[in-house]
Amino acid sequence: MSQGNIDVPVQVTEIDPEKLDVCTVLEVINRISGKWAIGILLEAIRGPVRFTELERSVEGISRRMLTLTLRNLERDGLLVRTIYPTVPPRVEYEATAMAKELYQSLNGLLGWAQQHRDDIAAARVAYDAAS
């Protein structure tokens, strides 16, 4: 497995597998899936950002996808879009409280990902070799 971390037995009592609402989880997953949403969200959580800043900081994103993803996030109430009627125009995107909570909730998943990244890679190699 991974590093020398402490193994702690944890009892999962909060949510019963039989009652976990698949649809509800799927809604979240689908909301933050897509190639760019998380990256944008992360930037916006660190503080208000402008369109062009995002275009630079979110590696590889196109103008089109930036616009589309921003609109969707705004629509879901995860981002607030503020237009300053200056010349040249200035638009800022800021994460809502809801988005920041979402980010917190993502930490659990991230931890899992980091711990098992190598395991998964190994599993794939083994699987592909066996087939």
Next chain:
Amino acid sequence: MSQGNIDVPVQVTEIDPEKLDVCTVLEVINRISGKWAIGILLEAIRGPVRFTELERSVEGISRRMLTLTLRNLERDGLLVRTIYPTVPPRVEYEATAMAKELYQSLNGLLGWAQQHRDDIAAARVAYDAAS
């Protein structure tokens, strides 16, 4: 198999918000996104399941997608496939420890989803009305 407690060894890690690795998160997201993965995983976590059982319990899934998703989950080391050479053939899928930990990590997200479901719905209505 219907007690709500699962003992899962979990490694405790602290994550620096500023350093959250977008790619790593995306890997997880993409692994469990898709229409069926979570539903299948959930069933398998409750105990070993057979192909046809899944076909019935995962609402709306086709044979094809069930097979494909099972293969991917197996390849990633989240499911173990066991063939019993009986007649008729019998195949069981069981969640690995890694998958059970993943499930536990999903709890955070689920909480968020349940908490903000209405907020998001409201945000969408407001957005669509405004546009």
Next chain:
DNA sequence: CCGCATCCCGGTCGATACTG
């Protein structure tokens, strides 16, 4: 600076039919 419109391609998924 900020964004929309158009075209197009590749992957995902459903429907349907066939098999060891």
Next chain:
DNA sequence: CAGTATCGACCGGGATGCGG
């Protein structure tokens, strides 16, 4: 029972170009 095979629709997303 537990899959495979094939075909086609759909859609996310890249490239490019225009507009306020």
